[in-house]
Amino acid sequence: MHSDRAPLGLKVAAGLGLAFMHLPILLIFVYAFTTEDKSYQWPPPGLTLKWFAVTWGRPDVWQALWLSVKVASISTVIALVLGTLCAAAVSRTKFFGREVISLLVILPIALPGIITGISLRSAFNLADIPFSFWTIVLGHATFCVVVVYNNAVARFRRVSGSLVEASMDLGANSFQTFRYVILPNISTALLAGGMLAFALSFDEVIVTTFTAGQQQTLPIWMLEELVRPRERPVTNVVAMVVVLVTFLPILGAYYLTRGTDTVAGQGK
Amino acid sequence: MTSAIRFSGVSRHYGDVRAVDNVDLDIAEGEFFAMLGPSGSGKTTSLRLIAGFERPTAGEIRIFGQVAQGIPPYRRNVNTVFQDYALFPHLNVRDNVAYGLMVAGQPKAQRHGAADGALEMVALTGYGDRKPSELSGGQRQRVALARALVNEPKALLLDEPLGALDLKLREQMQEELKSLQRSLGITFIFVTHDQGEALSMADRVAVFNEGRIVQIGAPETIYFRPETPFVADFVGSSNVLPPEFVAQLTGRKAHGALRPEAVHLSEQGHSATVRSVSFLGAATRIGIRIGDVPMTMLLPKSDTFPKVGDTVTVNWAAEDLHVMDRA
Amino acid sequence: MSMQAVSDRGAGLFGRLSDTLWRRPGLLIFLLILPPAAWLGIIYLGSLFALLAQSFFSIDEFTGIIQYEFTLKTYAELFRPSNFDIILRTVVMAAAVTVGAAAVGFPVAYFAARYARGKWKAIFYLGVMMPLWSSYLVKVYSWKLILAKEGILNWMFETLHLGWFLNAYLAIPVIGGNSLSVSATGTFLVFLYVWLPFMILPIQAALERVPHSMLEASGDLGARPAQTFRHVLFPLALPGVIAGSIFTFSLTLGDYIIPQIVGSSRRFIGQAVYAYQGTAGNIPLAAAFAVVPILLMAVYLWIAKRQGAFDAL
Numbered sequence: 029m030h031s032d033r034a035p036l037g038l039k040v041a042a043g044l045g046l047a048f049m050h051l052p053i054l055l056i057f058v059y060a061f062t063t064e065d066k067s068y069q070w071p072p073p074g075l076t077l078k079w080f081a082v083t084w085g086r087p088d089v090w091q092a093l094w095l096s097v098k099v100a101s102i103s104t105v106i107a108l109v110l111g112t113l114c115a116a117a118v119s120r121t122k123f124f125g126r127e128v129i130s131l132l133v134i135l136p137i138a139l140p141g142i143i144t145g146i147s148l149r150s151a152f153n154l155a156d157i158p159f160s161f162w163t164i165v166l167g168h169a170t171f172c173v174v175v176v177y178n179n180a181v182a183r184f185r186r187v188s189g190s191l192v193e194a195s196m197d198l199g200a201n202s203f204q205t206f207r208y209v210i211l212p213n214i215s216t217a218l219l220a221g222g223m224l225a226f227a228l229s230f231d232e233v234i235v236t237t238f239t240a241g242q243q244q245t246l247p248i249w250m251l252e253e254l255v256r257p258r259e260r261p262v263t264n265v266v267a268m269v270v271v272l273v274t275f276l277p278i279l280g281a282y283y284l285t286r287g288t289d290t291v292a293g294q295g296k
Numbered sequence: 297m298t299s300a301i302r303f304s305g306v307s308r309h310y311g312d313v314r315a316v317d318n319v320d321l322d323i324a325e326g327e328f329f330a331m332l333g334p335s336g337s338g339k340t341t342s343l344r345l346i347a348g349f350e351r352p353t354a355g356e357i358r359i360f361g362q363v364a365q366g367i368p369p370y371r372r373n374v375n376t377v378f379q380d381y382a383l384f385p386h387l388n389v390r391d392n393v394a395y396g397l398m399v400a401g402q403p404k405a406q407r408h409g410a411a412d413g414a415l416e417m418v419a420l421t422g423y424g425d426r427k428p429s430e431l432s433g434g435q436r437q438r439v440a441l442a443r444a445l446v447n448e449p450k451a452l453l454l455d456e457p458l459g460a461l462d463l464k465l466r467e468q469m470q471e472e473l474k475s476l477q478r479s480l481g482i483t484f485i486f487v488t489h490d491q492g493e494a495l496s497m498a499d500r501v502a503v504f505n506e507g508r509i510v511q512i513g514a515p516e517t518i519y520f521r522p523e524t525p526f527v528a529d530f531v532g533s534s535n536v537l538p539p540e541f542v543a544q545l546t547g548r549k550a551h552g553a554l555r556p557e558a559v560h561l562s563e564q565g566h567s568a569t570v571r572s573v574s575f576l577g578a579a580t581r582i583g584i585r586i587g588d589v590p591m592t593m594l595l596p597k598s599d600t601f602p603k604v605g606d607t608v609t610v611n612w613a614a615e616d617l618h619v620m621d622r623a
Numbered sequence: 624m625s626m627q628a629v630s631d632r633g634a635g636l637f638g639r640l641s642d643t644l645w646r647r648p649g650l651l652i653f654l655l656i657l658p659p660a661a662w663l664g665i666i667y668l669g670s671l672f673a674l675l676a677q678s679f680f681s682i683d684e685f686t687g688i689i690q691y692e693f694t695l696k697t698y699a700e701l702f703r704p705s706n707f708d709i710i711l712r713t714v715v716m717a718a719a720v721t722v723g724a725a726a727v728g729f730p731v732a733y734f735a736a737r738y739a740r741g742k743w744k745a746i747f748y749l750g751v752m753m754p755l756w757s758s759y760l761v762k763v764y765s766w767k768l769i770l771a772k773e774g775i776l777n778w779m780f781e782t783l784h785l786g787w788f789l790n791a792y793l794a795i796p797v798i799g800g801n802s803l804s805v806s807a808t809g810t811f812l813v814f815l816y817v818w819l820p821f822m823i824l825p826i827q828a829a830l831e832r833v834p835h836s837m838l839e840a841s842g843d844l845g846a847r848p849a850q851t852f853r854h855v856l857f858p859l860a861l862p863g864v865i866a867g868s869i870f871t872f873s874l875t876l877g878d879y880i881i882p883q884i885v886g887s888s889r890r891f892i893g894q895a896v897y898a899y900q901g902t903a904g905n906i907p908l909a910a911a912f913a914v915v916p917i918l919l920m921a922v923y924l925w926i927a928k929r930q931g932a933f934d935a936l
Contacts, residue, residue: 033738034734034737034738035848038730038733038734038738039734041730041731041734042730042731042733042734042735042747045727045728045730045731045819045823046731046747046750048727048816048819049750049751049754049816049819049820050750050753050754052762052765052766052768052769052816053754053757053761053762053765055765055768055769055775056761056764056765056768059768067771067773068767068768068771068773068774069773069774070768070773070774070775070778071775071778109658110658110659110662110663111659113655113656113658113659114655114656114659114660116655117652117655117656117659120651120652120655125656129656129659129660132660132663132664132667132668133659133663135663135667136663136667138869138873138920138924139873139877139916139917139920140873140874140876140877140878140893140916140920141877141878142877142878142879142893142896142897142913143671143674143877143913143916143917144667144670146674146896146900146909146910146913147667147670147671147673147674147913148666148670149900150670150673150674150677150900150906150910151666151669151670151673151674154673166666169662170662170663170666170667173659173662173663201637201638201641201642202640202641202644202645202651203637203640203641204637224756227756228756231756231757231758231759231760232759233759233760233880234877234878234879234880237897247758247759247760250760250761250764251760251880254760254763254764254767254884255883255884263764267758267760267761267764267765270758270760270761271757271758271761274756274757274758275753275757277756278749278752278753278756278757279749282748282749282752
């Protein structure tokens with residue numbers, strides 16, 4: 029349509045905006061190959077692959093990565109269960125508390141992370157709970173629920189109308205209806221929500237600084253390097269790998285929810 | 297005849313909204329029963345009460361003699377054909393049809409055989425492997441029908457099942473549903489807002505308005521002997537004549553119903569002014585006014601029609617004017 | 624064949640449980656909502672209220688021991704000039720970031736919602752999604768690289784012989800500094816960069832809900848494109864902008880990592896909270912500081928709700 033051409037100024041502004049969002053990340057990719065190891069010199073004096081080998085041989089990076097994967101996996105499972113239950117309840121009826129519940133789910137992500145973090149920390153202190161792997165998971169699962177919930181609730185609404193009635197009409201009890209009708213229809217939304225929850229937890233640093241004791245997740249490891257740089261090239265390589273690794277679940281979630289009513293990232 | 301569905305004083309209120317209000321109803325076994333009414337009149341809610349998707353706020357529903365109270369939908373031997381068909385998008389056609397048998401625990405070979413049989417009955421042999429999204433509206437409708445019937449329900453509930461189909465397909469499906477019902481011999485309860493559909497298919501029709509049943513009867517009775525102005529107007533757009541006018545003609549002061557096709561041009565009778573003339577094909581509709589009483593008449597094909605503004609003389613047979621004493 | 628009106632199939636444990644749940648729908652909802660409500664209610668809200676409670680305690684200035692008595696003394700401390708400066712600085716920064724993000728983000732959202740079709744639609748969608756979801760720390764880190772004295776931005780200014788301009792800019796008090804990486808401008812840029820996607824998505828969602836026929840109707844009624852934008856599109860996009868501003872404002876208010884890595888030594892609320900609860904051990908004051916963003920956001924959300932911004936979330 030002729031009337032539907034974008035004005036040139038708008039095209040340029042939109043293009044620049046998009047470039048602004050992506051160029052800094054691309055820059056990381058260049059720095060991962062630089063030979064310079066004392067400063068952030070640009071342009072890089074030379075290119076090398078040796079930092080990949082150095083990073084590969086660093087046990088602290090591997091430990092941090094492994095801890096992050098464990099935390100993210102368990103937090104995601106908890107968030108999946110809680111988020112699905114919540115979405116099921118909210119989509120099912122217009123019970124009086126549904127606005128309250130929605131607010132409660134969104135609150136941990138709507139309020140600044142530092143508040144969630146310091147609240148949990150002081151609560152752990154008050155209750156004499158020692159910091160551990162599980163205190164990190166506790167915090168992460170809390171703010172991951174909203175991602176699963178947001179992905180599931182829209183899909184639940186669509187399924188819970190006549191499809192559920194049809195299933196019950198044909199003789200399936202509540203459990204069979206869940207197993208054979210609801211679950212297959214919400215599975216992609218749940219998978220997408222789970223992936224995003226994983227990405228969110230894998231990346232989280234603010235709450236984690238308050239709920240982790242001596243444990244180092246990968247973001248905590250990076251934060252240490254940012255505040256007190258020790259070996260910059262290793263940080264560069266880790267940063268690049270983190271970018272690549274987090275893109276996978278995002279792409280996956282996008283393809284899973286494409287063409288549906290759910291916008292994958294809206295939970296964050 | 298035994299009673300298939302019986303409502304005794306059944307109400308379904310949502311706060312102040314009386315979706316179904318103190319309805320009594322008795323549907324006989326093997327009957328083709330239509331629930332007719334405008335949207336929001338309570339007909340669909342009544343159907344959902346039978347299926348078990350809604351719970352009555354008052355009154356008692358009996359399904360084949362058994363009190364339905366507390367019995368979930370999946371334990372009621374009635375099945376529903378939904379308005380939007382509600383086919384499971386993740387299952388192919390065969391598994392959709394076999395769903396009821398699957399959850400009942402029938403082995404795969406047996407239930408697939410039954411599903412293919414049901415598909416054959418609705419003339420969809422060979423469509424079993426397709427997804428519902430690959431079917432046309434009419435085909436989906438048949439799948440929904442097969443899926444309900446494969447469970448051998450004692451009563452089949454149909455919620456505006458033909459609403460989404462185009463006119464030609466709808467007429468064809470009306471015929472097929474009617475003959476299907478005759479051959480199966482089970483009770484069909486059919487919800488529609490289309491009076492033509494209700495009249496042509498049903499053994500009996502219940503006309504709903506504002507949550508209540510205003511008239512129950514055979515199609516001919518509903519059509520020719522409406523009991524209230526609402527029924528006269530809604531079922532086939534009769535002329536509803538005001539009580540004063542009817543009193544002048546018959547001496548009984550009550551609303552009268554006069555079918556448009558019963559009014560004809562005549563040598564003697566009532567003097568009327570022509571207000572509008574619309575050519576409908578097989579007939580022509582003339583809007584007239586006798587004094588201050590508006591009326592429509594349907595004239596069969598003819599060479600000469602009156603023109604707007606003409607004064608004509610119209611008349612009708614005395615027995616065609618139906619006096620509605622009840623309203 | 625027996626013609627049962629009611630089937631008793633599946634009358635096992637699950638079947639009977641299902642019957643019970645059907646007869647008491649409230650019970651089902653209750654059971655569904657119980658675990659998430661308990662988790663969020665006890666763990667999250669419980670902690671939050673514990674924190675709020677602590678803000679009403681005070682710390683003994685000599686012994687450093689928390690006195691568990693109700694007092695508003697700690698809140699009064701927030702109004703000491705040094706503390707109040709922190710609050711003011713943070714709010715100004717949050718407002719600047721919000722305005723900046725709306726200005727940069729609107730064209731992107733507008734183009735994506737109105738003009739991008741097919742492949743470009745997907746590119747724009749992922750183009751916003753990817754930065755949104757890519758690692759927060761990596762994004763911050765990338766700006767440390769960019770803004771460093773020996774980094775790409777300085778290099779560009781030098782290459783274009785515009786070094787004098789940058790130096791003149793950095794000489795301006797408040798927003799300038801020794802180099803971009805230790806200036807308030809640097810902090811602003813990083814905030815803007817990191818929170819920008821949170822602004823774009825709600826605007827895009829709001830714009831996409833505007834039916835095309837409505838714009839055609841406006842054009843049909845004689846509005847020039849600029850008028851259509853001003854009188855139809857922009858008012859309809861406004862809830863999206865407000866929804867986005869909730870994110871950018873709230874996230875900036877509570878962040879303590881970005882100003883710590885890129886910026887001057889002047890502190891923000893988040894840093895104050897972190898410092899008071901950590902090394903200083905003054906939990907009550909940290910708690911009182913934490914209440915500030917909550918209150919600000921509560922007011923903000925209340926205004927936003929009245930503007931109908933929640934529909935665009």
